[in-house]
Amino acid sequence: MTDGLFRQDAYLQQATGQVLSHAERGVVLDQSLFYPNGGGQPGDRGTLNWDGGSMIVVNTLKEDGDDIALVPDEGATLPPIGSQVTQSLDWDQRLRHMRMHTALHLLSVVIPLPVTGGQIGAQKSRLDFAMEEPPEDKQALEDALNALIARDLEVSERWITDAELDANPGLVKTMSVQPPKGAGRVRLMRIGIGDEQVDLQPCGGTHVRRTSEIGPVRFGKVEKKSRLNRRFSIHLAD
Structure with missing residues (x-):
């Protein structure tokens, strides 16, 4: 089981780790x-460095169970199982994903x-x-x-039990993707505190600490994808 450091601190840019295995999809720490x-x-993308070598991480995927696989660049040398590595995040990409999310x-x-539906990207999200x-x-x-x-x-963030989520189905805004349940509790992301709260919904992703970090955004075109479905795209100003 891989411990997800991004859940503890989305702003963490470097950390150590020990190689547990070479899985089908990549290196598991x-x-x-x-x-x-x-x-x-x-x-996420980034690099792994260890005594005598380095590896570019071109993608990160879920493996069996709760393992996380770091996908190596094609032809890369993998760190030995049991070795200690230093993880370095492509922070520019991650921060854009956080702002977009x-x-x-x-x-x-x-x-x-x-x-x-929805998709987060560094340049455009929807x-x-x-x-x-169509919108007026x-x-x-x-x-x-x-x-x-x-x-x-x-x-x-705050956490509620699976039972509390079942009792409050209105918290779930997405029709196509349901929040992960089964672990006994579900993470909620909250925007605004107290009387200023504007949003509360289940989410396992990474976010900025304050909305001002997002900066100005602009809409792309609104696309009609089906009779009952319209797509809104947004772009960051920088």
């Missing part, structure tokens, strides 16, 4: 700085409709909504999203 692809968020949570506040008619004022929605971002709301 006892603890992973790298976030594995899932929930619409891509896997929090922005998408806020987009689901601005457009309070069921979410039918949410699909169950929306039959796309610019007003973009302005509302940027106004939420500018409020510098605190982003935090």
Whole structure:
């Protein structure tokens, strides 16, 4: 079982680790700085360094059970099983994913409709909504999203039990992906504290600490994907 360091501190950029195995998908460590692809968020990239060698991590994926596999570049030399390595994150990519992820949570506040799909990217991200008619004022929605971002709301987490989530199905905004259950508890991401809370939903991904870190965003075009599905794309200003 790999301990996910990204769950403890999304801002951690370097950490040590011990190689447990060479799995089918990549190198498995006892603890992973790298976030594995899932929930619409891509896997992290970076490097591993050890005494006498280094390996580029081109992707991070979930392996069997709770293991996390660090995917090596083609032809790379793998660190020996049992060796100690230093993990270094591609921080620029991760931070953009964090900014995008929090922005998408806020987009689901601005457009309070069921979410039918989504994908996070460093350059462009999207949410699909169950929306039959096109938005009346796309610019007003973009302005509302940027106004939420500018409020510098605190982003935090809390945990509830599986039973509490079952009793509050309205917390789940996504129709296509259900939050992972079975471990006894579910992580909720909260944007805003107390009277300023604007969003609370299950999520296992990485986020910024405050909404102001996202910076201004702009909408791409709104695409009609089906009769009851419209796609909203967003871009970071920098």
